[in-house]
Amino acid sequence: MKDLFDFMExxxxxxLIEFENREEWDGVYEIVDCKRALSPSNLPEMDYxxxxxxxxxxxxxxxxxxxxxHSPWDGWRVVRVKKNIVARLSSETKDIKGIIGIGTVTxxxxxxxxxxxxxxxxxxxxxxxxxxxxxxxxxxxxxxDVDILDGMKGQVAVTLTGLDxxxxxxxxxxxxxxxxxxxxxxxxxxxxINTYALIAPISDRLEGREEEFCDAVAGTGVRRxxxxxxxxxxxxxxxxxxxxxYPSLKSTEKIRNLLESSGIQVRNVF
Numbered sequence: 001m002k003d004l005f006d007f008m009e010x011x012x013x014x015x016l017i018e019f020e021n022r023e024e025w026d027g028v029y030e031i032v033d034c035k036r037a038l039s040p041s042n043l044p045e046m047d048y049x050x051x052x053x054x055x056x057x058x059x060x061x062x063x064x065x066x067x068x069x070h071s072p073w074d075g076w077r078v079v080r081v082k083k084n085i086v087a088r089l090s091s092e093t094k095d096i097k098g099i100i101g102i103g104t105v106t107x108x109x110x111x112x113x114x115x116x117x118x119x120x121x122x123x124x125x126x127x128x129x130x131x132x133x134x135x136x137x138x139x140x141x142x143x144x145d146v147d148i149l150d151g152m153k154g155q156v157a158v159t160l161t162g163l164d165x166x167x168x169x170x171x172x173x174x175x176x177x178x179x180x181x182x183x184x185x186x187x188x189x190x191x192x193i194n195t196y197a198l199i200a201p202i203s204d205r206l207e208g209r210e211e212e213f214c215d216a217v218a219g220t221g222v223r224r225x226x227x228x229x230x231x232x233x234x235x236x237x238x239x240x241x242x243x244x245x246y247p248s249l250k251s252t253e254k255i256r257n258l259l260e261s262s263g264i265q266v267r268n269v270f
Contacts (some may be wrong), residue, residue: 012141027057029079037088037122038100044270046134047098049105050089052118054080060139060172061239062201062230065105079112079196087123092199093129099154100126102135109139110174122162123148126149136198138175140184149193157184157198157226163213167205171245173215186220199255200228200269202250206255214258225259227252 041049066076076215133154189194230247259266
């Protein structure tokens with residue numbers, strides 16, 4: 001049988017016939033096998049972590065996932081597509097209990113998901129078996145899957161970092177724009193899906209715009225928010241300081257007070 005892969009220098013490019021969905025996506029990726037779908041999680045409100053992809057095309061300068069996963073930063077934007085993860089998940093969820101966190105070290109709805117649909121297929125398995133989830137994303141692609149999320153146990157977080165598009169393009173170049181994320185949060189909330197605003201990281205780029213930002217968050221109708229100040233781990237510090245991007249306790253506290261005054265329940269991420 002003819003090999004499905006065309007080998008080139010760098011990441012290999014598989015044929016689309018390996019996956020049912022043939023929607024085009026032009027990112028750089030590899031097809032890989034995973035040994036396990038689930039790993040134990042120490043994050044709040046999660047017992048297991050599920051990441052259908054590794055690496056992330058968003059390229060956020062403040063991301064500490066490469067350090068957590070012991071991955072080189074210079075290859076982090078190569079998306080690794082775990083082709084067997086749905087089968088592994090089906091096998092592993094026969095005997096475990098607990099809350100499953102989705103997208104703990106990468107966005108499960110980055111552009112690759114539009115082509116490979118691994119997150120959607122994993123959600124189908126989890127919903128069928130009655131699992132509770134805790135999902136994080138910056139992407140409006142999640143709206144494609146509201147039919148599955150309807151009635152599913154758990155919660156969804158949409159990550160917000162500010163309002164300024166220029167800052168977003170510099171600091172998170174592959175992620176959807178701030179206005180898109182706010183609209184995603186609004187539509188999920190309107191749909192009745194248990195959703196909250198994950199405001200992370202909070203940086204000095206929000207100073208002076210806290211009221212405008214909090215008005216925009218409150219305008220989505222969301223009733224809960226979680227705050228996470230910019231975490232300057234060693235690798236992160238090098239990238240953020242080079243771009244003049246710093247933590248801001250002042251903005252963190254002001255945002256907390258403004259959101260609470262709008263009737264939004266606020267907590268810290270950690």
